[in-house]
Amino acid sequence: TQLLEQSPQFLSIQEGENLTVYCNSSSVFSSLQWYRQEPGEGPVLLVTVVTGGEVKKLKRLTFQFGDARKDSSLHITAAQPGDTGLYLCAGLGPGDGLTFGKGTHLIIQP
Amino acid sequence: EPEVTQTPSHQVTQMGQEVILRCVPISNHLYFYWYRQILGQKVEFLVSFYNNEISEKSEIFDDQFSVERPDGSNFTLKIRSTKLEDSAMYFCASSFYGELFFGEGSRLTVL
Numbered sequence: 169t170q171l172l173e174q175s176p177q178f179l180s181i182q183e184g185e186n187l188t189v190y191c192n193s194s195s196v197f198s199s200l201q202w203y204r205q206e207p208g209e210g211p212v213l214l215v216t217v218v219t220g221g222e223v224k225k226l227k228r229l230t231f232q233f234g235d236a237r238k239d240s241s242l243h244i245t246a247a248q249p250g251d252t253g254l255y256l257c258a259g260l261g262p263g264d265g266l267t268f269g270k271g272t273h274l275i276i277q278p
Numbered sequence: 279e280p281e282v283t284q285t286p287s288h289q290v291t292q293m294g295q296e297v298i299l300r301c302v303p304i305s306n307h308l309y310f311y312w313y314r315q316i317l318g319q320k321v322e323f324l325v326s327f328y329n330n331e332i333s334e335k336s337e338i339f340d341d342q343f344s345v346e347r348p349d350g351s352n353f354t355l356k357i358r359s360t361k362l363e364d365s366a367m368y369f370c371a372s373s374f375y376g377e378l379f380f381g382e383g384s385r386l387t388v389l
Contacts, residue, residue, distance in 0.1 A: 199376060210282075210369045210380035211321065256321065264309070264334040265323030266378065 171195075172259055172269035180275040184246055189255060189272040192239045197259030200233055200240045201266065205254045214255075247276045280304040282381035284370050290387045294359050299384045301353045301370030310353045311371040311378065312345065314338070321369065327353065360388045 172193045181187055191200070199218045203211035215224050217233035217240060224231045228251075230243040244251055252275050258266040283302045291297050303310050312324040325335040327345055344356045353372075357364055365388045371378040 201377065203380075208367075208383075208385075210371075210382045213377055213379060216377050258321070260376065264326035264328075265311070265336060266313075266321075267323070268321040270320045 172257055172267055174255075174257055174269035174272050176272060177270065178273045178275075180277060181247060183248055183276055183278050186243070186245050187247055187274070188241055188243045189274070190239070190241050191257035191269055193259060194238065195259070196237050196261075197267075198237075198261035199259075200237070201258045201260065202231055202240070202242055203256040203258060205256055205271070207254075211256055211258075244274075247274075249276045249278050252276050280379075282370055282372055282379055284368075284381035284384050286384055287382070288385040288387070290389065291360055293362060293388055297357045297360055297364075297386060299355045299357075299368050299370075299386070301355070301372075301381055302351055303353055303370065303372030304374075304379055305351075307372035307374050307379075309333075309373045309375075310345075310347070311373075312355045313369045313371060313380075314366040315369065315383075316363075316366045324355075324368075357386075360386075362388050364388050 175190045201216045202214040205211045215231045220235045220237045222233045228245045232241050254271045256271045258268045285300045310327040315321045323336050325339045326333045342358045367383040369383045370381045
């Protein structure tokens with residue numbers, strides 16, 4: 169069974185601070201996706217990383233895929249209250265289904 | 279912007295009843311999925327569907343579950359005889375290749 173461990177589970181910081189959340193697994197994935205989920209809604213895709221060592225930037229969010237394609241990180245620069253939410257990582261492969269982590273609950277306080 | 283739509287948004291049913299959850303995937307997508315999320319737990323894969331047949335299913339997707347694409351636009355999940363533990367948010371997703379787009383979910387409450 170493939171597992172994705174996300175850390176920290178909860179994070180509360182002040183507006184303007186930087187943060188990094190992690191997604192780790194003992195398994196190799198063909199790609200890894202980061203989602204954001206609001207309460208009562210479906211996950212919304214933020215980014216997909218495919219190549220080991222790949223770095224993608226989405227405004228103040230930087231996503232990195234580990235060289236061995238087993239882990240990933242999400243770094244947010246100058247966090248804002250609008251960044252508050254549940255951040256999920258999900259690995260794809262070897263089959264069709266995504267394996268989700270439990271997520272990191274992020275709260276940015278004004 | 280195209281989106282995946284799901285109905286109903288919330289359904290309450292008695293244990294043992296049949297439930298059908300409906301999804302309209304994004305129109306040019308080829309792959310369709312159902313996931314579920316029990317309250318407070320992680321999102322779990324149920325089934326994937328491609329070319330009018332199931333391509334993969336998880337251990338959760340037992341004989342009580344079935345999927346269908348009856349008319350080329352809708353994609354349905356049927357639970358034949360619901361159990362209390364089927365209470366969850368059920369998410370439909372579709373993709374063209376690789377990147378999944380999720381609907382807002384159908385909350386199923388089994389009493």
